[in-house]
Amino acid sequence: MQRRPRSQSEARRLARSLCRDLAAVELPDVFNPYRHNCAAHDAPHAAALRQNNLIAYLEAAIAxxxxxxxxxxxxxxxxxxxxxxxxxxxxHLEAFAKAFGAKGLSKATRTETCRERTAAEIWRAIGALExxxxLWNAFPFHPHEADAPFGNRAHRRVEFDACAEILKSALRIFDFETVYALGADASAALTRIGVPHKRLRHPSxxxxxxxxxxxxxxxxEGSRNLPMNG
Structure with missing residues (x-):
């Protein structure tokens, strides 16, 4: 992996380029939250709101x-x-904003606030860290079956290969001491692009x-009282 860019301005340039690349992706049976609007749940201009969320996150993470x-x-x-x-x-939008110091995060949907089991576990763990x-995903979009847009499936190899440069670009912005893969699929993706990492059990x-x-x-010592049960 490349070293951290020498300046925050260069890191921000890379982040903006990453966001443009994400928004340009169009694949069958894949919802791109930075490009697509969901007729069933999204507020007007939801894709733009999610782009703004992502930019605010990346800028906060760079700092x-x-x-x-x-x-x-x-x-x-x-x-x-x-x-x-x-x-x-x-x-967990509020927890996210507080943890990263990200400003201006918005709810991009018009329907009731949604909860996800994996996100709850992830943010329970983050809450115990100093x-x-x-946070990132090997495949940074939502793949679904053609007849089930509101269900999850694993991305396909051809889909990952089409977007592998995006994962490389996201990691290139930073210089991490350790990269952790959450589960076997994330580990396989990182292996395919040659990123050294440690594989952890996925919390789901x-x-x-x-x-x-x-x-x-x-x-x-960087964690505080992470509960082992419940």
Whole structure:
């Protein structure tokens, strides 16, 4: 991985370029929250609101300089599809803004605030850390079946390959001490682009207890009372 850009202005330039690249992606059976508006749930100009959320996040992260990164698989239909923020649902927008110091985050949907189980576990863990990690997804969009737009599926290899440069670009902005892959699919994606990382148990599907233990082990004194049960 390349070293951190020498100046914050260069990092911001790379972030703006990343946002433009994200918004340009169009793939079958893939919802791009920075390009598409959902007729069932979105407010007017929702894609633009999510773009603004992402820009505010990246600028805040550049200023914060996180030492670690957590990479998930895809955006979920109850989480990042709606917020435009990795591993974050609408119920945790306030926590996200506080953790990163991100200003101007907006709810981009007009329907009831949505909660996602994975986001709840992720933000429970982040709340126990002294500083937040950089959050991202190997495939930064919401893949779905053709007849089920509000369900989740794993991205396909051809879809990842079409967007692999975006993952490289996101990680190139920073210089992390450690990159963590949340689950086997995220680990496989990072391996395909040659990014050294540690694989952790994904907190979904009964993996939350092991995920919490691994977080406590990895962060040590940098974590505060992460609950092992519940």
């Amino acid at each position: 914060l300089r996180p030492e670690t990164a957590w990479i998930g698989r895809d955006l979920g239909y109850r989480g990042g599809r709606r917020t435009g923020l990795p591993l974050t649902d609408e119920a 500083a937040p990690p950089f 599907f009964g993996g939350h207890a092991q995920f919490r233990r691994q977080m406590a082990q990895e962060y040590g």
